[in-house]
Every structure is written in C-alpha cells, then in structure tokens.
Amino acid sequence: QSALTQPASVSGSPGQSITISCTGTSSDIGYYDYVSWFQQHPGKAPKLMIYDVTNRPSGVSDRFSGSKSGNTASLTISGLQAEDEADYYCSSYTTSNSPVVFGGGTKLTVL
C-alpha cells in the first residue's frame, strides 16, 4: 500500500492563498470521491477540514476548500492566517485490500 504523495512543505504570507496537492492513483483518488483533508497542530489530534473531496464539516472556515482532478486532489486555503500554520494530511478510500490510505503530510508555514 503506497501513501498518497504530498509536498513536504508549502509557505505563504498572511492574506495569500496556497494550494496543497495530494497525488494518488486510479485505485484511490482517481476512482472515488472520498478524499479527506486534516489539519494538525503540534501535539494535537488531527482535525477534519474537508471530506468527500469538497465538503466542509460544520464549523470549518469557508477559507478552506477542496477539489479533485484525475488522480490528484487539492486543498486550497485562502486569506492565510497565522493560525493556519500546521501540518496537513490527505486521505482517500481505495480499491485495494487496505481501504484507507493517508498522504505523507505537508507542513504549511505562514511567513
């Protein structure tokens, strides 16, 4: 089972927009619309930010949005704020014998 591929790090200035990519295969992201994104601050449990590619759970800011094209999903954060600085992980349902796979994580730095 291969992890989904994410950039190790991204950065942006307050107020800017950034996009984090998550690349999988035709067996996971390319096959299902079951991509999720998580935000994790140091020492804390992950927090669900996006599910089903584009849906935001109640209480999550609309500055966070998700999309998908082919085998790649993306998380976009607009109007960057200092508190957005965290690690971000994607996950997807898969057709393999291991139904859940995570990305390796992306560290977002707000400059």
Next chain:
Amino acid sequence: QLQLQVSGPGMVKPSETLSLTCIVSGDSISSSNYYWGWIRQPPGKGLEWIGSVFYSGSTYYNPSFKSRVTISVDTSKNQFSLKLTSVTAADTAVYYCARPQGGRGRMGAYDYWGQGTLVTVSS
C-alpha cells in the same frame, strides 16, 4: 457530545503485545453505522492507518501490519480495542482511535478523535 478516550500502557517491551482500548461515550457503537478506526503517528512522522472495525465485528486492516494486528469491538462496554503483537521500536508512536463521518466510503474521514496516547517500545 461524542468523546473517545484511549487507555492502555504507555510502554511495552520489544517482542511483547501492545494493547489499547478506546472507550466511547456520547454514542452507541452498536447502533451506529461507523467503521471505528485506529491510526498511529510515529514521533515526527505522518499518520498511518492501522485498521477499522464495524459494530458487527467486521474488520479491515492495513496489510503493512500483516498478521500482527487485531481490532475487536465490545458493544456491551461501548469500546473497541487494538492489539499489536511482536512489537519493535518501530512501533513507537502516538496511537489514536477515531470515528469517521459514516459509511464505508468515508472510512478515512475521521471527524472525532481520541486524545492520542504515546506508546513507547523499549526494554
């Protein structure tokens, strides 16, 4: 409000069995349509899915753990458990239990997490 609490020893010796329990409050495992999951995170590394269990006892596992892992559910106690055998230092990690959004396809869309517990494998 749903709460998940991980309980179990914080240290395990190499070659022994790691055993953790996730105690669920605020929702009944037996009346819900969720695949309750275990996820771990080695220090300084990313998230790794371990496996999930349905209230019926049906399970899904990450094949990376081969035959070392067993996840079970006890509906009478409203809890589910993780056992990982033959542990090594590589199994040192923060272990989380979690509940996903719902439905099999959303098995990885965890919206409720336990507090996580660091399990260190050391003699």
